[in-house]
Amino acid sequence: MTGDEGPGTAGVNPHRLWLGDPRPRRGRRPAYSREAITAAAVALADAEGLEAVTMRRVAARVGAGVMSLYSYAPDKETLLELMVDHVSGELSPPGPPTGDWRADLKAVAHLQRAHMLRHPWLPAALATHRTPGPRALAFLEHALAVLRPTGLDGGTKLEIFAQLTAFVTGHVAHEIARAPASRSSARAEAEARYLAAVAADGRHPELAEALASPGRPLTPEATFTRFLDRLVDGLDSH
Amino acid sequence: MTGDEGPGTAGVNPHRLWLGDPRPRRGRRPAYSREAITAAAVALADAEGLEAVTMRRVAARVGAGVMSLYSYAPDKETLLELMVDHVSGELSPPGPPTGDWRADLKAVAHLQRAHMLRHPWLPAALATHRTPGPRALAFLEHALAVLRPTGLDGGTKLEIFAQLTAFVTGHVAHEIARAPASRSSARAEAEARYLAAVAADGRHPELAEALASPGRPLTPEATFTRFLDRLVDGLDSH
DNA sequence: CTCCATTCCCGTACGCTGTACTGGAATGAG
DNA sequence: CTCATTCCAGTACAGCGTACGGGAATGGAG
Structure with a gap:
């Protein structure tokens, strides 16, 4: 190769x-x-x-x-x-698995996210299925090594990796769409006005309330970490 | 409208x-x-x-x-x-929220999955961000109503819905790619042979082992439910 | 009724795309 | 030298999204 x-x-x-x-x-x-x-x-x-x-x-x-x-x-x-x-090829794992497979798996996901943010076209390119090439396989090899301590069977390990990748892809696609660089402020403003108009029409009370109580906005990174932790911590080994 | x-x-x-x-x-x-x-x-x-x-x-x-x-x-x-x-418009919620928001949220995701399987082009079409139209907003309204018992702020509720949708989209995209209809058996065979060849080259021991111990294959539905449950059960209503 | 501004239909045309075809140029073996 | 092999790339074509503009239909005004 x-x-x-x-x-x-x-x-x-x-x-x-x-x-x-x-x-x-x-x-x-x-x-x-x-x-x-x-x-x-x-x-x-x-x-x-x-x-x-x-x-x-x-x-x-x-x-x-x-x-x-x-x-x-x-x-x-x-x-x-x-x-x-x-x-x-840029997805070189930081080192061998530490044994804490949950932490390692989260690190894998964070690597993937950074990778996709660096190449914003990746989520779209991955939308249609592609067979993994040698470099992607090297990374898969690392992910499987990370999952070794779980003792899960091979099919499940592969499935976990696929799901994790799908999750990261979906998140980053969304994150990119919301990124300032890809949204002219005029467009963002127009969308905000549109949503406000819909919220004000009286037929969307939940939306109106949700928009009215925004809460403190989190960074995309924080949001990603939060959901990732949920997902990974929910996986059990066996 | x-x-x-x-x-x-x-x-x-x-x-x-x-x-x-x-x-x-x-x-x-x-x-x-x-x-x-x-x-x-x-x-x-x-x-x-x-x-x-x-x-x-x-x-x-x-x-x-x-x-x-x-x-x-x-x-x-x-x-x-x-x-x-x-x-x-086909995404009509089955009824008002029951109050068990976790179960309701899972039902929302299952609706979305069935919907995307019925229109396999949806994941690709959703890959680039679009502003929700009236029918999508009606469904969002339902999802927000489902999340009402959590007492979360509006921003978080919207984020949860976006993440859930991203998760479902990613899963279904993957599921469709693996579906028999979209894969000529010749192609699937070729890919299997390719992966076997890579596994046999000695430099991918983890992959080799994973392919050798497939475990009992689950239906896509079961896999989806499993990961969805992890994700939703991990959310807390703080 | 006629007249006309308004609104919509759609044929033609342009620049762009991916790629089939093909002839010519470079190379190494005999 | 000769020649099969291999690769380069110009030309060409069908299909794409869509700008433009002339013609047809419509309903209000006189």
């Missing part, structure tokens, strides 16, 4: 994608690399969002012709898959 | 969308309705998925010209918003 495989990976089977392909012995040498193309696509998504990732713009960033990309990934869907796995 | 508003709603402010617009007194009478167009789009999404919902195909289903749709919704993004709210 050097991440530097050249073309020739445009096979039908997407899973063959992750299994190394020995470089052919003859013919022209590749001018680019899957790694470089993926990195360019990630940079584009980080800077301008997922919808800015078009084959043309990625190619331009790499300095290649548009159609050349198709030698490195059979289609755009696969390029997205490569992007997800590429950034998964 | 009759859902039968005619054209003329193409204002800049999307929130004005939900506030009724009195029919103009002069001029040609609308030939279609926002409701009919939305229903056609929903039917299309139900039958062939979100990516089948194009302006052209929706127009064809309604029997209208493509550009006519833009008299009823300013753009496709708004049409999606209308679709989400349209199906939210």
Whole structure:
């Protein structure tokens, strides 16, 4: 898994994608690399969002012709898959499990949250299911190690990880949507006015009261921690 | 909120969308309705998925010209918003809260899950944030009523509902991805073989063991209930 | 009734997308 | 050198969302 495989990976089977392909012995040498193309696509998504990732713009960033990309990934869907796995490399666990699996699992979730906040396009990209690449599998390996002390069977451990990831994804998607950067103040104001108007129409007494008693606002981080703790502390080992 | 508003709603402010617009007194009478167009789009999404919902195909289903749709919704993004709210109408609460708010809240989540399974495009459509329309607000009103016995402040109640929805959305997205209908057996087989190959490479001992001890497989419903119970039972009404 | 401002319908057109096709350039083996 | 192999990328096409604008319908005013 050097991440530097050249073309020739445009096979039908997407899973063959992750299994190394020995470089052919003859013919022209590749001018680019899957790694470089993926990195360019990630940079584009980080800077301008997922919808800015078009084959043309990625190619331009790499300095290649548009159609050349198709030698490195059979289609755009696969390029997205490569992007997800590429950034998964940043998810390096802080160290071996401590034995306190609840604390470790919470740390895993916090890592995932920070990771998704760093790449705000990730929740959307993960919305459609993708098979985990090598780097994502490395992180899964860590999560499973964390869960070892629970003594749970393999299916349950995998399920816990999937649920935890789904939870984090959902939370971060929501958090991003509420983030100031993604909301022009004009829009936020308009929405507030809309909700106030609905609350004032008399047919939504609960909403009116909820909006009237906001309580002290928590940071997204605090909210995340609170719900995460609930979820993890509720898991029992056996 | 009759859902039968005619054209003329193409204002800049999307929130004005939900506030009724009195029919103009002069001029040609609308030939279609926002409701009919939305229903056609929903039917299309139900039958062939979100990516089948194009302006052209929706127009064809309604029997209208493509550009006519833009008299009823300013753009496709708004049409999606209308679709989400349209199906939210199916989320009618089974009755007033019983007073057992934990049980009621779990029922709310189960309703949401069934709803999303009925419209598998919903998780993807909800991935980008949307402001709740009248039907979604009616359901929110119910959820807030359910939470009344907790005595929590409004902000927390809203947060709980958002988190619960995020949790359900994440779970269902995952569930749908794993569903047989969305996975050709060939693909599922290929993925299984890929994972087995990775597990056999010696560098993923935890994964290898997890795959070797699957445990008894649970239905998605059972898994959902288990995690939901953890989450809800962990909430305190302080 | 006629006249006309108003309102809506929708054909045409444009720029953008993902990608199939294909011919040409580079490479290493025999 | 010759040639099969491999990769690069220009051209082209169908399909997308939607801006524009002319024509058709409508109801109030005279």
